[in-house]
Amino acid sequence: MIKHRFLLTLMLIFSFPFFLEAEDYRAILEKADALASYLDSDFSAEYTIVHEKSGSGRETTVSAVFRRDSDYKYTIIVAEPSINRGQGYLKLKDTLWFYDPESRRFNFTSSKERFQNSNARNSDFTRSTLAQDYDVLSASRTTLGTFNCWLLDLEANNDEVTYPKMKIWVSDDYLVRKTEDYSLSGQLLRTTAIPSYQVLEGRFIPRAVYFFEALVDEKTVISIAKPSFRAIPDTVFTKTFLEKSGQ
Amino acid sequence: MKSHKRAFLGFRYFRGHLRRFLFLILAISFGFALITVMTSLSRGMYGNVSRAARNHYGGELFVLGYHKQYGMLGMVESDAAVQRAVDALPQAPSRWLKRSLLFSDGFVYFAGNGSRQKYVYGVDFPREADLFPRSPGPEDSRAIILSAVTAGQLGARIGDDVVLKVRTKTGQINTGNFIVRDIIEDDSIFGSYKCFVDRRELNALLGLESDSYFSLGLFFDKAGTANAMAPILQKALEKELAVAPLAADKDDFAYSQSEHWTGVRHFVMTLDLYVSQVGDLLRAMDLVSYFLYIMVSLIVLVSISVTYRLIIHERSSEIGTMRAMGFQRGEIIAVLLWEALFVFLISLFTGSLLSLLILKALSLFSFGNIPGIEIFLDKGRLVPLFKAEDILLNIFLLLFILFPALLGPAYKASRLRAAAINQ
Structure with missing residues (x-):
């Protein structure tokens, strides 16, 4: 009898993913989105971006990031290195501007482009919309280090996303721990790892995000410091703010 | 006397x-x-x-098809209409080439190195055998020919497997695996960062129809014929397709390209204009x-x-x-x-x-x-x-x-x- 119960338990554990429907997987993504987005308040922090390229050494960029996820807005001001000081990004819904204080001009840029030539993309700084942008093709249970995770295979349902295919590891606390980004044909392009989160006012913020390019010997680490959920003035999300910051 | x-x-x-x-x-x-x-x-x-x-652009007189919504990606809308216009020319071309092109948005990767390509050409290798000394056969769909500069930057040699990364017509990242079949030395202004793959393979990567092409390049036996044929070709095409006015110079061409249109607009272009x-x-x-x-x-x-x-x-x-x-x-x-x-x-x-x-x-x-x-x-x-x-x-x-x-x-x-x- 005990033996049968044991077998039944094992079967339940291993067949667990098959009991979940696509809608349940979407719920996992929605919960992961909710934890990675800050919809009920503004968010600001200092991002230190260290980019290492084989043969070219290490480049460090320090930026102030201001997010208003509820309005799909962000402003990023580059503080270091001195040669790029004053450069800035302003995202207002679907439009992303890049400001160069040298030319004092704003240029359109894309969320899919690299941020300051690092392995982070401009889309990595905005709110998470995985559930909205991707369909879950398959799911399985797995372990990632010490974390028990859902491993979800995702495929984009629109052309606006940076990567058309993804694999995503979501731990049982619905925090994204790792992603793999793929091309349309299934070539691995980038691996992202978020091993630990800091908690502030009950919300989760990554301590560091690691990006590893698959096709070139490059990696980037973004360390997030001085996080804050205090309200940010509306003027921060304007072109005038970028111009003033660039002076 | x-x-x-x-x-x-x-x-x-x-x-x-x-x-x-x-x-x-x-x-x-x-x-x-x-x-x-x-x-x-x-x-x-x-x-x-x-x-x-002539080798770089693949012709002396060109019909180009630009799709505004696909950015710099282009395609000729109706091959049949273009062929009719070419057939009606008083001087028949001695040769023609169809090519696809990805401009500035392709990358080739090998052994941890990447090289941004100014031009990724989709060509019909058998038709261009004279331009490529070691031209791949028609069944060699995974062949890629790199410029010496690109190969040098990647450290790639003939026989190596490389990855070509492109953006599809709708902006998604797509990749393909190719084998380096040749490395071409080209000291010209056009010789730097470029590579050539099979046209149908490139079209598939870009999300275009298999047989589509961006440019039809015509060659003529006699020098100067291309310039004489350009207005005739433009007039003939105008009857069937959306065609921009014939550009007198590069500024004219740039202006025509900056205008707004939907779908495909065709341009008749001469080599002299390209190198004006x-x-x-x-x-x-x-x-x-x-x-x-x-x-x-x-x-x-x-x-x-x-x-x-x-x-x-x-x-x-x-x-x-x-x-x-x-x-x-x-x-x-x-x-x-x-x-x-x-x-x-x-x-x-x-x-x-x-x-x-x-x-x-x-x-x-x-x-x-x-x-x-x-x-x-x-x-x-x-x-x-x-x-x-x-x-x-x-x-x-x-x-x-x-x-x-x-x-x-x-x-x-x-x-x-x-x-x-x-x-």
Whole structure:
């Protein structure tokens, strides 16, 4: 009898993913989105971006990031290195501007482009919309280090996303721990790892995000410091703010 | 006196006074050699750029299809309509090539290295076998041909597997695995970061229909035909497709491209328009050459005039004797002009030899390391191109300088009296 119960338990554990429907997987993504987005308040922090390229050494960029996820807005001001000081990004819904204080001009840029030539993309700084942008093709249970995770295979349902295919590891606390980004044909392009989160006012913020390019010997680490959920003035999300910051 | 006797007499006098004419011949030869070298090199440079451009763009006259919503990606909307327009041309093209193109948005990766490509071409390798020495077969759909610069940056060699990353027509990242079948050396302006893959493979990666193409390039046997056919092709296409007005220059073309349209808009483009900036540069070089030539010519003209006056002065007793023997003024001028003609012919010959020697000497050196000049070179070397119209123009200029410079002293000499014998 005990033996049968044991077998039944094992079967339940291993067949667990098959009991979940696509809608349940979407719920996992929605919960992961909710934890990675800050919809009920503004968010600001200092991002230190260290980019290492084989043969070219290490480049460090320090930026102030201001997010208003509820309005799909962000402003990023580059503080270091001195040669790029004053450069800035302003995202207002679907439009992303890049400001160069040298030319004092704003240029359109894309969320899919690299941020300051690092392995982070401009889309990595905005709110998470995985559930909205991707369909879950398959799911399985797995372990990632010490974390028990859902491993979800995702495929984009629109052309606006940076990567058309993804694999995503979501731990049982619905925090994204790792992603793999793929091309349309299934070539691995980038691996992202978020091993630990800091908690502030009950919300989760990554301590560091690691990006590893698959096709070139490059990696980037973004360390997030001085996080804050205090309200940010509306003027921060304007072109005038970028111009003033660039002076 | 009959003219052949004047010519014979002129030749005898020329031979007799050859030492006196040496400086004159040297000055004229140098001037002629200088302009011949400059114009032939200028033509050679333009020829190199044109040839490289013809290979790079794959034609001399083009039909291009731009889809505004797909950014720089393009496709011709109706192959049948384009074929009808081409068939209706009064001069049939000797050859045509269809190509797809991804502009500035392709990357090739190998062994942890990446290389951004200015041009990723989708070509039909069997049709372009003459452009690619080791052209892959029709069944070799995974073949890629890299420029030497790209291969060097990647550290890739023939036989290596590389990944080509592109953006589809809707902006998604797509990749394909290819095998390097050849690495092409191209020192031209177009030779830097580019690669060639099978057109259908590239179309699949870009999300385009398998047989679609961005450009139809037409080749003609006779030079200049492409420019003559462009307006005819444009008019014929206009009847069936959305076609931009024929651009007069690159600014016109850029303006047409900046206009708003939906779907595909076609452009008829000539190779000369593609390389118009290089053509302008070389035309400026030609102007500088001719300015220098005119400067040299003026110096030569003054030298000829002075030298000839001196020669005539030294020969005044001889000319006086001729007058005393009954030579008329016109006959004296004719004999002196015959002498000048021999000076001209010898100068032409020695000037041509000198120019060939200079060009040969220049061809021994590689100029590929000089920044900016490599686009005009053929494998790092200056290659001259002799055009009949240039040579005729240079000869005419030489005649134009030489004979007016001689006429004055010859006329004065003809007015010498027999009394000059005693001077």
